[in-house]
Amino acid sequence: MKPDDPDILWVDEPKLGLAGKLYLPLIAQGLTTTTKHLFGKKVTVSYPDSEPEIANPLIYRGVHRLNRDEQGRVKCVACFLCATACPAHCIDIIGTESPWEDREKYPESFTIDELRCIYCGMCEEACPVDAIELTSLYNLTGRSREEMVFDKEKLLSVFDQTKDAEPMKSQTVANSLADTTPPKGGAS
């Protein structure tokens, strides 16, 4: 999309009035919020004594998984877009020609350094085939640094573990769209 695209609406910051420039009303506003929370219901959890509740696993950013396609093969096509988008440089892929007829390229090796990762979710956003996803698994521990570098098999096994509880997001979104949008042309 180009900067002069007619679909882009450019909005300017609103100008501050006298009250805004004085800051006093804003300070009062802020302190009111603080005081309200002092006496309100606690929102923090005493982890690990109690486990947090994840409201929406769809937008939670935990451990990665590599999705499988219908035939159980890794969905990834080794395009390196996640590795390109990754700000922490924690994804390492070796791509090669795929052994399958209907696929051109696949990852020979795919490793994510879970310790280096900052769980920003950029890899998930960059992926053109919805192969990499972040799950809602958050309590990630290991005994060595090497153990925390997840390879392709490990990432696929995360998918196998979580696929029932958390179906693939592309499917979930497609299903929810199909549920909510009425069929075009009116029901007959």
Next chain:
Amino acid sequence: MAKVWINDQEIELGDDERLNGIQVARRAGVDVPHYCWHPGLSVVASCRMCLVETGSKNAETGEVSMMPKLVPACQTPAKDGTVFVTDSDKVKHARAFVEEALLIDHPIDCPICDKAGECYLQDYHFEHGQKERRADIKPFTSRRRPMGETVTLFVDRCVMCTRCVRFTREITGTNELMTVQRGAHEEIDVFPGFPLENKLSGNVVDLCPVGALGDQDFLYSQRVWFMKTHNSVCTGCSTGCSIRVDENQDEVYRVRPRENPHINKWWMCDDGRYGWRYIHDDARLIGPEIQNKQDANADSGANGDGPLPGPMEWSTVIAKADEDVRAAGRLAVVLSPYLTVEEAFLLCTYAREVDSQVLIALGPVPQLGEDETFPSGFTIHAEKAPNRRGVEEVAASFGKALSFEELLPKVAAKEVSAVWVTAGYPQANWIDESAASQLAKADVLVVQDIFDSPLWQAATHRLPSATFAEKEGSYVNFANRLQSVPWAIRPPAGARSEGGVLWRLLGRTGLYQAKQVLAEVTREIPYFRAAADGVSEFGIDLTIGMLAEA
């Protein structure tokens, strides 16, 4: 002096310049998008991407009369008074239409296409195309078939610019590629049983403006945006093609030709394109060593005076080599044709400092087959070394140089007691046992090389050296054209470029500076004087300096 107008800019052309609309526009800083036109090939004007408005300006009245229809800029010569309009709505609309038509059945597999990132179709789509694909067919995969050993065709990605077909007709004269069928079914193909196999075949991959032709050697090994590009010179033969080395984190992934009108035009041969893999060979020599002569002969590792325990520090080995060479007395040096001009000069300077009567010999120059010339004039030389001319001239300026064969008996007859050999040959068998045993008669034998050889085994001081991609310096090709290039990657840990070692030996401080040495060379040796004012990316013709001297 012809005057041409590009949009509102006035461009002046020289009297003997024959340029088309694209070339003139480029001079005005205006980019006219194009697929099928290439400066090295004939004009077919088939892609219709370079359509522009054109007309002529009457010199007397200043009146501009435009042609009613759009014309391809690649096929429109620029004459005195020609006007090109490249940014009107009419032109923009035509480009968007061509772009859309090309993309109707182009697979959207950019994520796995090797060309993505340097693809003209991608670039032009962002610049001139429409936001969305209106066609309801959205193919995601491409059919694929091999064209030959090295080149593979992704059939559906092709935009039928026929650059590759014209290349095999006009440049190599081998005619392997052709177009088959017509209209929307048109495809590139080879005749059954006659695959694309000529020594320039790799160039069609560079020529392809989209990802249709893929290089088997490079396929899927790296995404192009991860690589850094460095200018370099091919050291495969004495042609000395200008090349680009694409590297990521000190690993070379591919080598491409760099445009140089004086040497290789836009091309390079497959020998050079695929012949660089030795620089990442596991057999590369690593870690300097000093071998005690007596112990090596006695072959008894049990006594206390055995070979000095490795691994050794470079500084120790260099200091020891310097000490031993100076203590030995008479010295001979062998200049490899793989050395850069600067390195050869430093070695001769050092040798002269140690022994004013030093014998300077030229290393063997590998010859393979005969010169191969293609119809376009592109020549692959039989002389498989990049810098014979350069080291010859350096050696000549230090007195009469011997040939390698002349040196061998002199060493065997103990006329000299120390020999410093530079090698760096990619061919592992560059020296045979008998030559090595003759050189081994010297008390001190310093060898700088990249692969193991009989000579390396006989050496007393072993200094692993660097390949062309790992060192900066200048090479002089067969036609006396000097090119200066930077290093592209660092040498493997434990290896050092010849220049770096000699720089230390001469007691210079800091890092090795090839530019500084070249300045010295141009001052000292008349042959190199033309390079005194700097060397452009196309190199410099040293014969100009020689003519001026005469």
